[in-house]
Structures are given as structure tokens and as C-alpha cells.
Amino acid sequence: MEGDKKRDKNRDEKDDKRIGVTVISGFLGSGKTSLLNRLLRDPAYADAVVIVNEYGDVGVDHHLVRQARDSIVLVEGGCLCCVVSGAVVDALRDLFMLALSRKIRPFRRVLIETSGLADPAPVLFTLKHDRFLSERYAYRGAIVLADARHGLDQLGRQPEAPRQLALADVVVFSKPDLADAAGLDRLEQAVAAINPGARRCVQWPDAPLAEALRAGLDVQARRDGATLANWLRPFAQSRAVGHGDVASFSLALSVPVGRAAFLAGMSRILERYGQGLLRMKGLVCFEGEALPCEVHGVHGELYPIRQLDQWPDDERVSRLICILRGLDVAEVRAAVFAALGQPVP
16 A cells, blocks of 8 residues: 555656657547657657557558657557557557567657547546556547548537547647638637637647647646646636537535545446546545645546645635536536535535
């Protein structure tokens, strides 16, 4: 137990030596491989290795990745959400051991390009539950592409598209030259309605994209809580926002809640609403504690609570955000209040 606590403490420090894992996601045809190629041409990603996931029996996309060919692993035979417990886990293990034995060059980043029918949630799950990986790799967020030309139609017709956006830390609008200004603006508004906290940028051919993505996935900001506060704040500006059958709401916890009570209450909520609760994230100061914690749940799974070193701002309010699909906002909101012992306003 003491050893586990020491490991957790070390991970929160600035000298975290674990290898960062970033997921690149987006619906079919959104331009993930083009984005990957651009990143690999940037000197900041010279120390990256790539895992390319294919949907189907024959791999193709890895031939389009032109850089660092000796450090590319192709995972075939299905979407990432189906094989993450097997082939991708093996790939991450093998890459680490190959670098350790100096059979490939050392690397500090892993970029995982998912198929267009996958979402990033299983990667979080894997890095939480596999001890070998959790001690060597750290999840650094998801970059999700939204097709400027077809994105609005995909959000309305394809259930995977809003699920991917709900888990995004950075949203990149691809192919902006194929859409008019009004269409791009409508897509940006739809994305903001699903995930207003995600950093958004447009993939113009001559834009310094890698720099914008690094800012959006700033690891140090994650540690001091600034990124979390910036993600929560846009949700808090509205009681409930949404696009189609995807909606989100923000709620402040006015009554202190203990850790055990929070974990039990949110576990019941996640079990009750399952896949309909796309994402839960928040900042909570538990009863009897002085510092806030980041709490996070995806697709029915609660992730480890992480205490911050300080409050990110002067507001000091415990707040949760829930992103839903196909659920009644008022019902879920009331259920969360009840599960956490909060008076319904």
C-alpha cells in the first residue's frame, strides 16, 4: 500500500518519466492519417512512435505514414475499441521492451491512430487497469478531427461521431477549404454544444498545427488544474446545452461529500445509465480535505481520483460536468444530485 502511494505521488511531480500516449480519433474520412503525417514532420514529434489501427482484414493506412517507418506498429482486424485489451496492449508492451533492449530508437511519445469507428475510451481503460502499462505510459489526451464538409451530417447520422467529440481534449476542423464560412461556423457551434471545454483549431495547410496541439494537450497545465478549470468553465455558463440527442449539463455541489460516498454514488449513476453517459468529469473537494481532486468517468467506468496541488482559481467550487446521449437531462441531473446527497436547486 505504501509503495502504491509513493508511486502515485511521483506521477504527479514534474519529473514524471512515463511515456505520453495521445489518441488521434475522428470519423471515417476525417483526415486522421493526413494529420498524423503533419505531426510526424514536426521536430517536436521526432521522438514519437505510432500505432495505426485498421478496420477490416487488410491494412492500408500505414503505407501512407511516411515518417519513422521503423517505429510503426499496425494493428489489424477491427476497431480499437474491440482489440485494445489484446493487440494494442501487446504493441505497447513490445515497443517498450524493444526500446529497452535498443532494438528500436528510444521514444517519449506514442500516437495511436484509431479507426473511424472507434473512440478513445478503451485507451483510458487499458492504461488504468494494466499495471505494466500504467507504470510506463501516461494518457495525454485525445485529438479528434471534425470534417468541415461532412461533420454536421455525421453528427446527425453516425453515433460514433458525437461519442468521439465528447472525449476530445482538442478538436481539429479538417478540410476547411471544402466548406464555406457559414458551414464551418455551424459545425463549430455544434462541436461547442457537445464539448465546449475542448480546445478547437482549424487545420489550415500552412498553420503551425503541432504547436497548437501541444498547447491543447499541455501536460503541466493538467497537473496544476488550469486546463481542467478551463474545460469546466464553458459548461458552467449554461444549465444544459446540446446537439441532436447529445446534451450536457453542469452542476455545483453545495454540500460537501466524502470520497467513499462520492465513489459509491457515482458508481450507481454510471451503472444505471451505462453507455448513455458519455463522459463525467469534474473538480471536487471532498469532505475533510483542503485541496480539490479531478474526477473522471467514461462509458460506465470511474477512473482514479487525482488530487491537485492547488485550486486552479479563486472560485473554489466543486463542480461536475456530464455529457449524455439519448437521455433526459433533467432526469439524470436529479439522479446525480440524489446519489451525491445534494439538494436539488
